[in-house]
Amino acid sequence: MITKSSLDALKDQIDIIDVISNSIEIRKAGANFKACCPFHGEDTPSFVISPTKQIYHCFGCGVGGDAIKFVQEYDKLNFQEAVEKIADDMNFTLEYESNTTHTDYKATMETINSFYEANLVDKKLQYLLDRGITKESIKTFEIGYAPRSDVQVQLLKDNYLNLNDAIEAGVLAQDKENIYARLRERITFPIRNHANKLIGFGGRTLRQSEGIAKYLNSPDTKLFNKSRNLYGFNLAKEHIYKKGTMVVTEGYLDVVMMHQANIKTAVATMGTALTQQHIPIIKKCNCRVLLCYDGDNAGKTAAHRAAVLLSQHEVDGGVIIFEDNLDPADMVKDGKIEQLYEMLKNPMPLIEYVLRHIIKDYDLDNPHNKNQALSACISYLKTINLLVAEEYKGVLSKLLNIASHHITLGQTTIKKDFTIQSSKTVSKADEKFFKTIIEKPDYLDLLFGNLDYEVYENNTVFEDILSGKNNSDAIRPLLIRDDIVIYNKEDFIRACKLKQKSYLSEKLKQLSTSLDDDVFEQMDKVQKRLNEIG
Ligand SMILES: [Zn+2]
Structure with a gap:
């Protein structure tokens, strides 16, 4: 049990706006904040958060409570787990009653991480050095090597760590007969959240054989949700705040190498594209986003989706596509840093990228197809801020080679604001x-x-x-x-x-x-x- 004095001290410091905006996108509305309720589907925000009262309430479905209640409901945790999560995010050290035990994933995670780091020797270390990664970067990013499974299980036992905790933390897994390490014989990239807490690992195999996934991440656990976190954010965030820019890449090595090339605002999504759940972390940074994606079809489509998502949430930024098998990591390794800087300086604006991506599927020499392309672009423009969309009419008219008066956006499809109805039961x-x-x-x-x-x-x-x-x-x-x-x-x-x-x-x-x-x-x-x- 957490001591009462410790819980009270935490409650005094909790800011509900901070807690909720870690999970959902919110915006200021008068003295309060509003959001679309994450607990029932809605397009018009009826979910209200009060910073002065430190409570939230949904006028649509009636849920409500304080910051701890929100984390309980949103992350599906019990009271103590929710308190621990909030405390972790705030770097607040909770105190526990002396006669009780609590799960301490931190000891498990940090112990195994140090062990991985210590195992990065010989050929494995040489592999990274050959890829152009400096020893300094290896240290900064705590890159390691996960050895055979039995060695890892033994290490945890030797350190008197609870194997069940290690399973819950995603370090170990269990089938009918065995307990085994999830990452085996892989280069390891520890993943830390914004509060620098170790929440998971990414692992890259050194084998070239078919049938083995090149990258493997920790599974989603109580600590780790890959759709909500960005790799490298713990190291990048101060630079992102300072520069007002976030560079989003697709891989661990891209982040490491970009930081090495002094592009310290680089982060990466992990095994997924940018999702709706990443939006809160981006909105909190109040930054523009540069998407650095592969030039293959998968990369271009992912860039398109991310650009649509960001523009719909009124995030500014641009897209940089790496053609001809180039990638940021290789460019740094091959000394093409100046060229990389140039590319980052000249991104294609997000909205222009989306329009071009839509149009490329149509044959513009055919008037009928051209008209369809126009409709598709207008449908997209109607989903973003009207004033911003108006600004892109000129770009669209050039891309389609038509007069801009043919482009009428009319009403946007963005829904009107929710107005609170007076209660039916209280006059x-x-x-x-x-x-x-x-x-x-x-x-x-x-x-x-x-x-x-x-x-x-x-x-x-x-x-x-x-x-x-x-x-x-x-x-x-x-x-x-x-x-x-x-x-x-x-x-x-x-x-x-x-x-x-x-x-x-x-x-x-x-x-x-x-x-x-x-x-x-x-x-x-x-x-x-x-x-x-x-
Ligand atoms: Zn609701």
């Missing part, structure tokens, strides 16, 4: 009333001085306020809305009195149809109270 007047007592609990005294308890008896919001459940499903939507202006003291008292008046008037009406014996007596009492309010 507008009550929303304001409740929000006031949530924000100013000391007004409760004023409330009870002016209002009968029965007025709000059995009202869920009210009951939750009274029992101090300030983060309940009923209260959260009111708490997070910044469009409700709360009462000042005088207005609040006036509102209480009005409420009380209408309550008593209603009571009077009901009594007038009552058949009770003492009905007149009762009505008299109520009337007196009404008169007192004035």
Whole structure:
């Protein structure tokens, strides 16, 4: 168990905006932030995050809570795991009750990584040196070598490390009979996240035989998700912030060699193309993105997809395609660094790249095909920011050799903004009333001085306020809305009195149809109270 004082100290430092923006793309909207809810499918953002209240709430599906709750739900972790993940990301050291144990992947990962590093000798080391990688780069990137499986398992045992932890961390795997190392006889590239935590490994085989994957990554684990992380980001991030540029490549060696050539903003996707899940990390850097991809068909298609994705998320940048079997790593090795710099200086803008990629499949000499190409390009342009799209009409008219007045974008297909609907169960007047007592609990005294308890008896919001459940499903939507202006003291008292008046008037009406014996007596009492309010 994590100690309470340690948990409280962490909670004091957590920033919900920081935590959530690690996982989904969010944008500022007034005092709050908005996003498309990751828990139910939607195109218009109804997921609201409040930095002042440190809570989130979805007006579409009703989910909500604090930063820890979000990580629990989004990453499907239990409470302790979520707290540990947040702490890791913040480089916060948690303290544990002395009589409890907790899984420590760090010891496993770091031990095996050091072991891999120590095993990079002889022919394996020579292989890297022959590829032009310097000893300094090997050290910086902690490149190592994973030996035979049994040697690795023995090492973990010798260090009294729990083999199950190693399985969960993706270092080992298990079938019916055996426990074995996932990476065997491969060059290893440790993968660290933005907080420099070791989360996985990439492994490259030195064998030339068919049927063996050249590269192998750690599987997705509690620590590692290859679609959300970028290789080299831990080393590149400061440079990315400083330069406002991120260079995205396709491989470990490209990153290592680019850094060696002083292109320290280079990172790589791992075994997948750039995905939607990479967008938050890119948005957080607030940088332009240069995509460096292979000149083969797979590379060009991947570049196209990535350029579409980035442009739709309003990320600026460009594409650099390496034709003729060139790749960034080889260019550095072969001393073509100046040429590489030139290429990086002259990328093709993302949107132009997408348009050209769409058009290349059409025969522009055929008017019918040309018209289809135009439609396809317009469909794409309609999915990006309208102002930016307008700027590309000129480029498109040149590419298709048509007059630009033929290109009409009209309405973009980007959806309108979500507007928060008032709750169906709470009236507008009550929303304001409740929000006031949530924000100013000391007004409760004023409330009870002016209002009968029965007025709000059995009202869920009210009951939750009274029992101090300030983060309940009923209260959260009111708490997070910044469009409700709360009462000042005088207005609040006036509102209480009005409420009380209408309550008593209603009571009077009901009594007038009552058949009770003492009905007149009762009505008299109520009337007196009404008169007192004035
Ligand atoms: Zn939702």
